[in-house]
Amino acid sequence: MKIAEAMAEIAAEAERQGFRVRQTKSAMWMFLKDGHTYGFDPQDVDGVLKVLAVLIPAGLDWSLWEG
């Protein structure tokens, strides 16, 4: 899995669903919603699964993503 591409897809879907997304100067991904800021630095597939493990309870409906 190309991590950067996967994160870009997740970011795009998150934005469609009401998250604000930006990258920090240190290249971490940040997702903002309802006063929460979630920051991630995934290194591998498991890291990406952990991103979804945080964002899904935070309100991301991943079943809406069209591959």
Added chain:
Amino acid sequence: MHWYATFDMTGSLTDDQVDLLANDRPSTFHVNGPTNTVAIVIDLDADSYDKATRQALTRLGRLTGVQQLISEQVLTPHRLMIQDADTADADAPILSTAEAARRLGVAPARVRQLRQQVLGFPRTVPMPGAAGDFYWAADIDRFVVEREVGTHAAGRPRATDDPELRATIRVILQHGTLDKTIRSQMEAAVEAEGGRFVRGKALLLARLPKERLEEVANALEAGPRDLFFSIIARAREIAG
């Protein structure tokens, strides 16, 4: 075995302060505006609890952004948690094939086989740019329950199928890491009430007549009783 440290602090951060924290590049961070707390998670590459604990303290000391925010009293630590990967990832909503295989008690290759051969096997979750399949954890957990109910292909009935106990609540323990003492207490209490413990590779299944659950739970010591009730709550969640 992989280990993580979660470091919880109280405080709120400006955008610049968030960037300062992000400069340390923790594995994840969560600035929780509503509760005024900040949590960071760092990966550890220790292989034991002792090494993980020592490494956590060393690595936390090296997070210069976090340490600066603490010394400025912008953030106040209130909890450090060292967890292994199984504990930390237990509630993950999406599983890799490897993790699904672990919960089903089979090899990953067998999961791929089941996916092709078994009607009603959980669907895969689309994942951007991924090689390999992913599954919803809830679907895998539900599949485990349904298999035991007997909605499988015709053939010799399993030893674990028992029509008398069909209308029971199935208690599912995931990850199979029950302390031995607790496990044998649970087994004894379950068997005394006419239930049966069935052991798979990654799971323990207990079948109990519904009306006996309370009595069995009361037969356990305070510690195991809490564990037992949380397992029942989980089984009810899965059964929907």
